[in-house]
Amino acid sequence: MGILRHRGIGWRSPLICHPRNGILTVQAMISATGDLTILPLLPTRVMSMACFSDSSILKQFLFSLLEATSLILVLYFIAVYYAGHSNGRKTDIAWHIAIMLLNPCLVLIDHGHFQYNCISLGLTVAAVAAVLSEKELLACFLFCLGLNHKQMTAYFAPAFFSHLLGKCLRRQNPLLEVSKLGLVVLGTFALVWWPYLHSMEAFLRVLARLAPFERGIFEDYVANFWCTTSVLIKWKKMFATESLKLFSLGATISSCLPSMVQQIWAPSSQGFLYGLLNSAFSFYMFSFQVHEKSILLPLLPATLLALEEPFLLKWITLNALFSMFPLLCRDKLVLPYIALSALFILICHHVPDRRQDRKETRSFNSFMTTFLVFCSVVLHGVYLTMDPPSRYPFLFEAVIMLLCFSQFMFLAFYSNAKQWMLLKHTILMDKEKKLL
Amino acid sequence: MSELLWFFGVAACVKLLLIPSYHSTDFEVHRHWLALTHSLPLSKWYSDETSPWTLDYPPFFAYFERVLSIFANLIDTQIVHLQEGLNYSSDTVVLFQRITVILSDLCLLYGVYRLTKDLDSRRRISIWVLIIWSPMLVIVDHMHFQYNGFLLGLLLMSLSYLEEGRDLMGGFVFAVLLCFKHLFAVAAPVYFVYLLRHYCWGGFVRGFRRLSVLGAVVVAVFAAAYAPFVYHGQIQQVLHRMFPFGRGLCHAYWAPNFWTFYIILDKGLAFFLKKLGFAIQIPAASFTGGLVGDSSPFAILPQITPLTTFTMVLLALSPCLIKAWRDPRPGMITRWVAYAYTCGFLFGWHVHEKASLHFVIPLATVAVQNLDNARHYFLLSIVSCYSLFPLLFEAQEYPIKVLLLLLHSIIMWLAFSAQFTKEETAPIKKKVDQLEKRSSNATAKRGEGFVIGGVEKSYLVGLLAVEIWGQLLHPLLFGDKLSFVPLMLISIYSGLGIMYSWIWQLRWIIRSPNI
Numbered sequence: 001m002g003i004l005r006h007r008g009i010g011w012r013s014p015l016i017c018h019p020r021n022g023i024l025t026v027q028a029m030i031s032a033t034g035d036l037t038i039l040p041l042l043p044t045r046v047m048s049m050a051c052f053s054d055s056s057i058l059k060q061f062l063f064s065l066l067e068a069t070s071l072i073l074v075l076y077f078i079a080v081y082y083a084g085h086s087n088g089r090k091t092d093i094a095w096h097i098a099i100m101l102l103n104p105c106l107v108l109i110d111h112g113h114f115q116y117n118c119i120s121l122g123l124t125v126a127a128v129a130a131v132l133s134e135k136e137l138l139a140c141f142l143f144c145l146g147l148n149h150k151q152m153t154a155y156f157a158p159a160f161f162s163h164l165l166g167k168c169l170r171r172q173n174p175l176l177e178v179s180k181l182g183l184v185v186l187g188t189f190a191l192v193w194w195p196y197l198h199s200m201e202a203f204l205r206v207l208a209r210l211a212p213f214e215r216g217i218f219e220d221y222v223a224n225f226w227c228t229t230s231v232l233i234k235w236k237k238m239f240a241t242e243s244l245k246l247f248s249l250g251a252t253i254s255s256c257l258p259s260m261v262q263q264i265w266a267p268s269s270q271g272f273l274y275g276l277l278n279s280a281f282s283f284y285m286f287s288f289q290v291h292e293k294s295i296l297l298p299l300l301p302a303t304l305l306a307l308e309e310p311f312l313l314k315w316i317t318l319n320a321l322f323s324m325f326p327l328l329c330r331d332k333l334v335l336p337y338i339a340l341s342a343l344f345i346l347i348c349h350h351v352p353d354r355r356q357d358r359k360e361t362r363s364f365n366s367f368m369t370t371f372l373v374f375c376s377v378v379l380h381g382v383y384l385t386m387d388p389p390s391r392y393p394f395l396f397e398a399v400i401m402l403l404c405f406s407q408f409m410f411l412a413f414y415s416n417a418k419q420w421m422l423l424k425h426t427i428l429m430d431k432e433k434k435l436l
Numbered sequence: 437m438s439e440l441l442w443f444f445g446v447a448a449c450v451k452l453l454l455i456p457s458y459h460s461t462d463f464e465v466h467r468h469w470l471a472l473t474h475s476l477p478l479s480k481w482y483s484d485e486t487s488p489w490t491l492d493y494p495p496f497f498a499y500f501e502r503v504l505s506i507f508a509n510l511i512d513t514q515i516v517h518l519q520e521g522l523n524y525s526s527d528t529v530v531l532f533q534r535i536t537v538i539l540s541d542l543c544l545l546y547g548v549y550r551l552t553k554d555l556d557s558r559r560r561i562s563i564w565v566l567i568i569w570s571p572m573l574v575i576v577d578h579m580h581f582q583y584n585g586f587l588l589g590l591l592l593m594s595l596s597y598l599e600e601g602r603d604l605m606g607g608f609v610f611a612v613l614l615c616f617k618h619l620f621a622v623a624a625p626v627y628f629v630y631l632l633r634h635y636c637w638g639g640f641v642r643g644f645r646r647l648s649v650l651g652a653v654v655v656a657v658f659a660a661a662y663a664p665f666v667y668h669g670q671i672q673q674v675l676h677r678m679f680p681f682g683r684g685l686c687h688a689y690w691a692p693n694f695w696t697f698y699i700i701l702d703k704g705l706a707f708f709l710k711k712l713g714f715a716i717q718i719p720a721a722s723f724t725g726g727l728v729g730d731s732s733p734f735a736i737l738p739q740i741t742p743l744t745t746f747t748m749v750l751l752a753l754s755p756c757l758i759k760a761w762r763d764p765r766p767g768m769i770t771r772w773v774a775y776a777y778t779c780g781f782l783f784g785w786h787v788h789e790k791a792s793l794h795f796v797i798p799l800a801t802v803a804v805q806n807l808d809n810a811r812h813y814f815l816l817s818i819v820s821c822y823s824l825f826p827l828l829f830e831a832q833e834y835p836i837k838v839l840l841l842l843l844h845s846i847i848m849w850l851a852f853s854a855q856f857t858k859e860e861t862a863p864i865k866k867k868v869d870q871l872e873k874r875s876s877n878a879t880a881k882r883g884e885g886f887v888i889g890g891v892e893k894s895y896l897v898g899l900l901a902v903e904i905w906g907q908l909l910h911p912l913l914f915g916d917k918l919s920f921v922p923l924m925l926i927s928i929y930s931g932l933g934i935m936y937s938w939i940w941q942l943r944w945i946i947r948s949p950n951i
Binding site: 335338339340349 | 448449450453
């Protein structure tokens with residue numbers, strides 16, 4: 001063939017001329033087109049961040065550093081995810097990176113409202129990548145780091161637990177594997193909590209601050225189960241905090257149990273990603289003291305699944321944005337909200353079209369989605385311009401919350417169903433293998 | 437067309453995000469013009485003294501502001517109030533003006549669309565990326581605040597008409613453009629020679645008829661603009677406001693043109709000769725203090741007057757005019773016009789660095805024609821964007837301007853690499869000439885793909901070094917003293933790049949073969 005040397009972006013063969021047409025130029029064309037979209041996305045992320053902040057250069061430099069870290073972790077995931085797909089086109093990869101990094105909710109919350117979610121989310125993504133590439137110890141380590149950065153990351157813990165347990169049970173010596181993982185977890189926790197482990201009192205004090213149960217089961221208007229049903233059933237008035245704690249614990253565990261069982265029974269990479277989505281959803285719906293910003297957690301696995309489920313991603317992002325709209329209005333972020341949502345919709349418009357098999361439900365789907373989008377646009381306008389009646393000062397927030405909750409429930413059911421359908425698929429494949 | 441709208445949509449989202457960023461005094465200038473044209477009758481537009489920001493654009497721009505002021509009045513009447521609106525900068529006026537600039541970019545969109553209608557999809561997309569996502573336009577139009585987008589759209593429309601062979605329309609649109617901003621008149625000699633030779637040549641009767649038609653159209657456009665002022669007897673005042681020659685050879689921040697080197701040479705010689713013992717009279721006014729004086733005193737080298745700059749521009753333009761006279765080809769008109777603006781930039785009087793937009797944007801349309809052009813454009817657009825950095829001097833905008841330039845260079849690199857690995861040899865435009873064919877054949881033989889040479893690479897590394905010096909090393913080493921040195925360095929270094937571009941363009945024009 002001849003030695004091909006990589007030089008810059010193009011390829012050059014010193015010995016043999018390239019054929020003008022044929023597979024080599026096609027590959028070069030695809031790779032270059034893909035490069036066209038990957039590389040610019042990295043600075044775009046940092047630039048959209050720079051548009052918000054009005055502080056000194058040092059702060060911005062620190063921002064960039066944090067961004068760079070989470071960026072590297074995202075790229076690690078992408079590298080692993082596509083390592084298995086031999087025919088993964090670079091435009092697909094580029095689009096996927098764009099969706100993950102330019103996720104409007106994350107940009108608005110982290111750089112507008114101001115938080116540091118990108119670090120814990122980045123560590124989680126890296127942990128997912130490690131799991132997908134069979135490096136379980138590394139995955140445990142990274143996930144524990146993420147967990148110790150923000151305790152909200154515990155939303156993903158059941159999925160990690162069930163998947164890793166399922167994998168360990170399939171190995172030759174399950175007990176050894178489980179103990180190895182347990183040691184890594186304990187070790188990481190010990191490392192991070194070292195300064196507070198000198199006495200029980202210090203340890204408990206930290207724990208108390210992490211889990212402020214006295215704030216009540218919900219605050220403000222978040223689109224989860226307790227808050228939405230409190231329109232009809234006044235939970236806070238009927239039950240004490242202790243019993244509410246038990247209710248929410250029970251509800252959370254029972255709702256993420258199906259997904260956990262599925263993963264323990266038949267662990268798979270695809271199932272793991274769906275499992276993440278399901279456990280995050282169940283925690284968001286039923287957990288104690290959930291904040292609107294927690295919608296970022298189910299959003300993350302949805303972006304990881306972007307190529308498999310483009311509609312899911314679009315729908316969940318739009319609803320997540322909508323559910324955060326009152327919060328963003330209070331922070332005076334309406335203009336960035338509009339710009340970033342428009343940008344997201346434009347990027348989604350260019351989704352690489354893999355699935356062609358949904359034509360039969362397309363007409364009903366599109367009617368429902370158009371109707372709901374129209375309703376939400378009207379609600380946006382109403383929220384911005386009109387004043388609520390004095391008898392119900394939070395009427396508009398409640399309506400937004402109801403709408404988003406209904407969509408989230410629908411999406412949660414859908415993803416649970418998809419995860420169980422994967423099980424059927426793997427059982428079928430196993431049967432075929434046994435037959436062969 | 438829908439793809440083009442996608443590009444525009446993405447650019448518009450980024451511009452929306454940039455609404456709260458820094459805006460210069462040009463913002464107040466345009467707001468004042470809204471108030472001026474709304475509150476005062478026509479006869480007072482060019483003689484009003486309420487604000488130091490007097491109307492110094494031709495009448496069509498004033499009419500444009502008048503139309504905008506109708507909408508401004510509907511939104512917030514304080515915007516258009518002559519006295520109370522002075523230095524008004526609340527959210528409504530910022531939002532209104534920024535959105536008008538974003539919408540006026542639709543004219544640029546149309547110009548680009550017309551110019552790239554006949555190209556194949558890959559080149560078309562490259563040109564769209566280079567023009568619609570141009571960081572120079574974002575920095576100048578959407579942050580510093582001006583209305584260059586739609587003016588450049590008009591220029592591109594006129595060029596597209598000329599390239600299609602519809603000379604009368606091209607001349608008409610150019611006349612309209614001149615009545616919007618007279619700075620575009622630098623290319624008027626090229627237009628004149630080209631239209632004379634291409635449109636009005638061939639037979640005495642036909643030529644004369646066409647010449648009179650063309651003349652009538654141009655006169656009609658100018659009449660539509662200036663007639664009301666002639667009626668009011670204001671024409672002297674209008675011309676006086678439009679051509680403020682008392683402003684000095686250089687702007688407070690030196691545009692990277694020829695006069696920068698002239699000034700440096702003068703200063704250097706004066707310093708050197710003084711050391712040697714000659715009695716040199718160093719004039720009191722200094723360039724480095726950033727003062728904008730009436731005349732530009734030079735110690736050693738001859739004085740420069742507006743007439744000198746005018747003759748130098750014409751001299752620099754003459755090879756191009758001679759070529760246009762001998763061989764008026766539609767395919768070359770964009771290059772000639774861009775070359776005219778380059779000469780105007782390099783040798784003109786009181787040139788702003790923003791004027792580099794006038795030749796960088798049209799050159800984007802020819803950059804995709806072959807490898808040489810692409811390499812030249814890669815360098816030129818980075819250098820001219822970098823020379824605009826001092827316009828945004830606040831710390832808040834620093835990451836934005838650096839990232840815009842980085843993004844643009846990366847996308848440009850990828851677009852050119854994707855195009856030039858294909859090694860296509862087919863002619864791209866319908867009115868192509870043999871030069872293009874020959875160059876693309878050369879690309880096929882080399883089979884290299886898009887790489888830039890060692891000299892260009894080291895120049896770009898030097899650009900980075902200048903920036904590091906200006907931002908990090910200079911404040912570290914000198915603190916607040918000699919604060920003009922970083923700006924001077926930027927001017928000189930970018931000036932080198934733009935001189936190189938001028939020479940490259942001149943060589944290309946001279947070497948293009950006659951048919």
